[in-house]
Amino acid sequence: xxxxxxGIQSSLQHRxxxxxxxxxxxxxxxxxxxxxxxxxxxxxxxxxxxxxxTILGVTWAIIQPLLAMLLFTLIFARLAxxxxxxxxxxxxxxxxxxxxxxxxxxxxxxxNSLVGSAGLVTKVYFPRLIIPAAPVxxxxxxxxxxxxxxxxxxxxxxxxxxWQLLLLPVFLAWAxxxxxxxxxxxxxxxxxxxxxxxxxxFLVQLWLFASPVIYxxxxxxxxxxxxxxxxxxxxxxxxxRSALFGHPFDWPALAVSFAVSLLVTAxxxxxxxxxxxxxxxxx
Amino acid sequence: MEPIIxxxxxxxxxxxxxxxxxxxxxxDLAARASASFRRLRGxxxxxxxxxxxxxxxxFEVQPGEVVGIIGRNGxxxxxxxxxxxxxxxxxxxxxxxxxxxxxxxxVGTGFHSELxxxxxxxxxxxxxxMSKSEIESKFDEIVAFAETAQFLDTPVKHYSSGMTxxxxxxxxxxxxxxxxxxxxxxxxxxxxxxxxxxxxxxxxARHGRTVLFVSHDISAxxxxxxxxxxxxxxxxxxxxxxxxxxxFYLDSANKLYSPVTWADLPEKENTDIQLERVGIExxxxxxSAIDCREPFTIRLEYExxxxxxxxxxxxxxxxxxxxxxxxxxxxxLLTEEAADRKVGRFNTEVVIPGGLLRAGSYxxxxxxxxxxxxxxxxxxxxxxxxxxxxxxxTLAERHKRLGLVAPLLQWQISEPTSKTKS
Numbered sequence: 006x007x008x009x010x011x012g013i014q015s016s017l018q019h020r021x022x023x024x025x026x027x028x029x030x031x032x033x034x035x036x037x038x039x040x041x042x043x044x045x046x047x048x049x050x051x052x053x054x055x056x057x058x059t060i061l062g063v064t065w066a067i068i069q070p071l072l073a074m075l076l077f078t079l080i081f082a083r084l085a086x087x088x089x090x091x092x093x094x095x096x097x098x099x100x101x102x103x104x105x106x107x108x109x110x111x112x113x114x115x116x117n118s119l120v121g122s123a124g125l126v127t128k129v130y131f132p133r134l135i136i137p138a139a140p141v142x143x144x145x146x147x148x149x150x151x152x153x154x155x156x157x158x159x160x161x162x163x164x165x166x167x168w169q170l171l172l173l174p175v176f177l178a179w180a181x182x183x184x185x186x187x188x189x190x191x192x193x194x195x196x197x198x199x200x201x202x203x204x205x206x207f208l209v210q211l212w213l214f215a216s217p218v219i220y221x222x223x224x225x226x227x228x229x230x231x232x233x234x235x236x237x238x239x240x241x242x243x244x245x246r247s248a249l250f251g252h253p254f255d256w257p258a259l260a261v262s263f264a265v266s267l268l269v270t271a272x273x274x275x276x277x278x279x280x281x282x283x284x285x286x287x288x
Numbered sequence: 289m290e291p292i293i294x295x296x297x298x299x300x301x302x303x304x305x306x307x308x309x310x311x312x313x314x315x316d317l318a319a320r321a322s323a324s325f326r327r328l329r330g331x332x333x334x335x336x337x338x339x340x341x342x343x344x345x346x347f348e349v350q351p352g353e354v355v356g357i358i359g360r361n362g363x364x365x366x367x368x369x370x371x372x373x374x375x376x377x378x379x380x381x382x383x384x385x386x387x388x389x390x391x392x393x394x395v396g397t398g399f400h401s402e403l404x405x406x407x408x409x410x411x412x413x414x415x416x417x418m419s420k421s422e423i424e425s426k427f428d429e430i431v432a433f434a435e436t437a438q439f440l441d442t443p444v445k446h447y448s449s450g451m452t453x454x455x456x457x458x459x460x461x462x463x464x465x466x467x468x469x470x471x472x473x474x475x476x477x478x479x480x481x482x483x484x485x486x487x488x489x490x491x492x493a494r495h496g497r498t499v500l501f502v503s504h505d506i507s508a509x510x511x512x513x514x515x516x517x518x519x520x521x522x523x524x525x526x527x528x529x530x531x532x533x534x535x536f537y538l539d540s541a542n543k544l545y546s547p548v549t550w551a552d553l554p555e556k557e558n559t560d561i562q563l564e565r566v567g568i569e570x571x572x573x574x575x576s577a578i579d580c581r582e583p584f585t586i587r588l589e590y591e592x593x594x595x596x597x598x599x600x601x602x603x604x605x606x607x608x609x610x611x612x613x614x615x616x617x618x619x620x621l622l623t624e625e626a627a628d629r630k631v632g633r634f635n636t637e638v639v640i641p642g643g644l645l646r647a648g649s650y651x652x653x654x655x656x657x658x659x660x661x662x663x664x665x666x667x668x669x670x671x672x673x674x675x676x677x678x679x680x681x682t683l684a685e686r687h688k689r690l691g692l693v694a695p696l697l698q699w700q701i702s703e704p705t706s707k708t709k710s
Contacts, residue, residue: 019385019386019387019388019389019466020384020385020386020387021374021384021385021386021389022382022383022384023371023374023377023378023382023383023384024381024382025299025377025378025379025380025381025382026382040417042414042419042420043414043415043417045414045420046410046411046414046415046420047411047414049411050400050403050407050411053402053403053407054400054402054403057402058402124394124397124398125397125398125415126375127370127375128375128393128394128397129373129375129391129393129394129397129398129415129416130373130374130375130389130391131415131417282376282377283376283377285370285375285376286302286376
């Protein structure tokens with residue numbers, strides 16, 4: 006195509022063809038990119054609404070993991086004497102709770118997002134993938150706030166930070182990707198099967214115990230460690246801890262965990278795109 | 289010129305009966321299991337009843353055209369809009385849209401009551417497909433149009449419903465896509481604001497944008513659209529110049545929705561009263577498109593096979609939402625003929641006064657019973673008619689008010705007589 010007429014080009018850019026014979030007529034990546042501002046606005050809405058009409062407001066983002074940390078310290082460190090890889094248990098638990106709370110809140114928010122946006126889905130078109138993505142992005146804001154507490158905790162327990170801290174954003178990005186993948190899968194299933202609403206809280210709880218949030222991966226017997234690494238959250242949590250505390254990274258194990266994350270996310274997006282054409286009729 | 293909208297053989301099939309939205313995983317697995325079991329046995333395939341909401345709809349729209357889509361409830365208008373807006377996928381056919389599309393199937397989609405007016409303008413604008421900079425540049429215009437400047441930072445939950453609608457429409461009215469798809473959104477707000485909206489839409493149309501406008505409001509379609517498409521039972525019945533199409537629609541309403549004649553139907557024997565025909569007349573012609581200012585007549589033709597003392601006819605009128613608007617009976621103001629039911633053929637007519645019903649769709653059930661004894665027959669929803677308001681803003685306003693009916697009543701003003709003392 007020549008560049009002779011920008012006008013014609015721009016209207017060609019917006020040519021939409023929908024054919025009943027073709028599967029997944031919707032949203033390519035280009036279209037998703039065009040709607041990036043909507044993702045921003047929906048995220049912003051979720052952030053704005055999250056703590057409306059609460060007394061403590063945004064402090065809840067810190068209170069949630071903080072209370073869990075105190076509870077875990079009392080029960081698992083004091084009573085059950087669970088080790089914590091030579092890091093004081095409260096800090097150890099908080100470092101695991103940060104990605105975990107983000108993940109758990111995000112997938113719960115995502116799972117209910119499509120059904121909760123039935124009004125949007127049946128009345129206006131935009132790439133549907135934005136809907137389950139927004140609660141994850143909004144969760145990142147909470148994660149950032151909760152992170153503020155890490156600094157005084159590190160200082161209080163006199164942990165020296167290393168260059169490895171620079172890798173922290175990588176693991177948080179990984180957590181975001183995984184939360185998006187799992188959340189999207191749950192949201193898609195929820196449109197069709199409202200069972201998800203009841204099954205999800207149980208699944209989240211089960212997943213918490215299957216992940217090294219409360220306990221260190223090192224207490225898992227060596228021959229079962231690879232099973233544990235198949236859980237994508239294991240990689241995220243171990244990675245975050247290593248980055249914070251300067252422990253050596255277990256690269257092969259992280260690679261396995263990451264590969265599973267990619268697979269889960271890819272399958273979930275694939276399933277979503279097959280199902281999205283029918284959302285308006287089924288929701 | 290290349291058409292900006294091109295639809296070829298669009299069709300949409302829905303599965304009716306089973307409410308798909310409430311499936312549970314267990315039901316679905318069970319259904320799948322039994323379906324494969326049936327297939328194994330070589331039995332019939334899935335026999336869920338389906339309905340074609342839209343069948344083989346093809347048309348083209350040239351850039352800059354304003355096209356009206358009319359038809360009564362259930363004719364497929366909304367389905368067509370949902371398909372063209374890409375909310376739902378067609379079951380058959382294909383379509384091409386060459387340009388940026390904005391669709392307004394509802395005013396205020398995505399409005400959140402906890403957010404302020406300002407926040408909702410941005411959120412709603414983004415949902416409708418506007419960019420942040422686009423909204424920013426039109427922000428003042430939107431606020432001025434909505435006339436809600438002083439409440440900009442108040443949560444929308446404290447707005448009156450009229451204010452919310454004004455704000456929502458103001459955002460929508462500033463959407464500037466190449467193709468605008470609108471569904472009935474003018475049926476909101478007070479009359480003055482509606483006029484403003486119509487004016488805005490006219491302006492949009494004059495700026496060379498392509499508009500698809502779906503409405504019940506024939507006068508609005510006449511005012512805005514150069515060309516129109518009449519849908520009936522999912523197919524295009526007529527398309528062409530708006531005036532021709534809307535006239536055809538109103539004139540042929542009685543042909544499209546013919547009165548129920550039992551002679552045509554498989555006979556329903558009744559040993560007491562045989563209902564033969566039910567029809568609606570206005571200005572001495574049979575129709576089901578009622579001008580709401582004028583009275584209309586519901587006529588029942590029947591045969592009394594027995595003399596049934598104490599029997600009475602009744603008619604129950606329901607609106608499109610299913611609310612009963614009123615029930616009337618020939619027993620209320622009892623005539624000699626009604627009191628003394630003789631054997632033979634009779635016609636019974638009842639006149640529904642003009643200026644009573646709201647504009648909209650109605651269903652009527654006809655029946656007869658013997659007081660305190662038994663029901664002779666009930667025919668559900670044999671009447672099916674539409675009430676229209678002719679285009680006159682001051683009188684049409686009453687259709688927007690609360691209430692099941694919109695009666696035109698006499699008000700009188702007089703000076704108090706006691707004051708004459710002085």
